[in-house]
Amino acid sequence: MSVTATKFVYGLRAEELSPKNATPTSKLSQKKVLDILNNKCGTSLQHLRQAHALILRTGHFQDHYVSGTLLKCYANPHFNNFAFAIRVFHHIPSPNVFVWNILLKGCLEYNLPHLVISSYNNMLLFNSRPNKFTYPILLKACAITGSAEEGVQFHAHVVKHGLIGLVREARTMLDAGGESDVICWNAMIDGYLKCGQVEVAREVFERMPEKNVGTWNAMISGLARCGMIESARKLFDDMTERDEISWSAIIDGYIKEGYFKEALEVFNDMQRENIKPRKYILSSVLTACANLGALDLGRWIHSYVERNFIQMEAVLGTALVDMYVKCGRLDMAWKVFENMPVKEVSTWNAMIGGLAIHGHAEDAIELFNKINGEKLMPNGITFVGVLNACAHAGMVDRGLTLLNSMKKVYGIEPGIEHFGCVVDLLGRAGLLEEAEKFIDSMPLKPNAAVWGALLNACRIHGNVELGEKVGWMLLDMEPRNSGRYALLSNIYAKAERWDDVVRVRKLMKERGIKTIPGSSMMDLGGTVHEFKMGDGTHPQMKEIYVMLERMMEKLRAEGYSPKTSQVLFDIDEEEKETALNQHSEKIAVAFGLLHTEPGTTLRIVKNLRVCEDCHSAFKLISQIYSRDIIMRDRVRYHHFRNGVCSCKDFW
Incomplete structure (x- = not known):
């Protein structure tokens, strides 16, 4: 191993990360280097560092596919080492779109959505043209951060770069081709639905010379994806033949739209037809059980998994943990969590969040402290869980310490949801003045959820003056949110200010707002x-x-x-x-x-x-x-x- 490579790998001289004059040796091919990275460096940081040194010594670091794959390995949450991954990225010469996409995806996985958005400008400055894999990451980051303006701009760039899907050209080819089979027609329907052209997809569906189960499944899945669950259900009921994908599509559609009872009814119908559910359907049904508190069915699914020796992989196991947590069986949630052979960060988040909302703050924080020992990197959702635990237990100092540790210790930029948790923490503890000052000092513009946390604190502690100020501000910010009106009315009612209650109710009527019935x-x-x-x-x-x-x-x-x-x-x-x-x-x-x-x-x-x-x-x-x-x-x-x-x- 060269001196340069050795020093870099152990962090002594980061400037030597990319030797300028190194050229790939003929003895070690690109394929061999990639095989080493993909097969031997997935779980061992020591092996990854050795491979890194080898790449530097042989000059393969100049190869974007190799350096990008190396970056992807370092960005793996398993290593809890994203800060070092960024250092690697900064030394890759003229990174191409493949390398940039790996960086952006890593930022998202480490809950750094703001860094995803800000990195886009740098990507353009490096003359790296985004592709179809870039924009889904950017748009997801905008959704997480509420960056509507940036999201619109990204959408414009998608159109500008011609990445919206060439459905017109695809249709021309389909109509012109005499040999088009049912698979081609199904792909056309799926393409229209993914682009939101529902009526055109219906027209194609109706005129198809031949349909198979996949045709119906494409329509049902697409309609459900577009939020047209009633239309999807009508098609589902009209099917003469169904497969497991058909059942899964309608169940997932109901769950996505919040129709959890209907999802369970479909699952029960599926059972009556003696169709054995696979684990991806079971995970979806467990989500419905969790939201309804349907413990009996959730326990049946758990038993079914064990009876049929279905592997308890991370997605299914996490769904079981979440179901037991939300059905009030922390003991069973903990048992599933402890026995899972492989846990992802989402699994830890489900257990930590469950302990938090059940009032077991100390246990939630203790579990949070164990993540590092598992060589996993906590993400933004993890911190929402522990901050909520502190809020509901009145642990102000602990919560503020955790917030400060996010960036300093874990390299995670706090998001608006984390600041909202701290406002809730201060407000519940009766520190309303401190909560208001905290909002004023936030580096991000406070949204309605942050102000809503303060409004609820005013309700708890009977602070009518501040509650009135924040409440009317929220009615301007979210004029269609019935909960804001109800909370302000509650504050006025407790103070017996009935004229003000009437004023709020009158405004609701004028705006056509109806309260959500309990x-x-x-x-x-x-x-x-x-x-x-x-x-x-x-x-x-x-x-x-x-x-x-x-x-x-x-x-x-x-x-x-x-x-x-x-x-x-x-x-x-x-x-x-x-x-x-x-x-x-x-x-x-x-x-x-x-x-x-x-x-x-x-x-x-x-x-x-x-x-x-x-x-x-x-x-x-x-x-x-x-x-x-x-x-x-x-x-x-x-x-x-x-x-x-x-x-x-x-x-």
């Missing part, structure tokens, strides 16, 4: 039951209301007093109490008490934040009925046991 779901025997306030559609609603009244009588006998300040209307106290008693989560728990054995844990999923009155009532219910109640609301999990909640009334 709903609660409970999984019982594999069936998900949904309840809404004032909704009498459930077939057992009469019995449920009888049970609800008995439950409220027991609560009153134990000293329960309704928190009528939670009602956002100026009505008399009796009407307020009736309104509180009919909140969807109270109806759900009454249903659970009616249909489960004594001692059974009740699990409820609510679409909105639980109100203070229901929170107080549930603590008392858990004591009176000797029941554990696990409620997931829009913000976090609440474990009620023996009159106490795991959130320590801090949510």
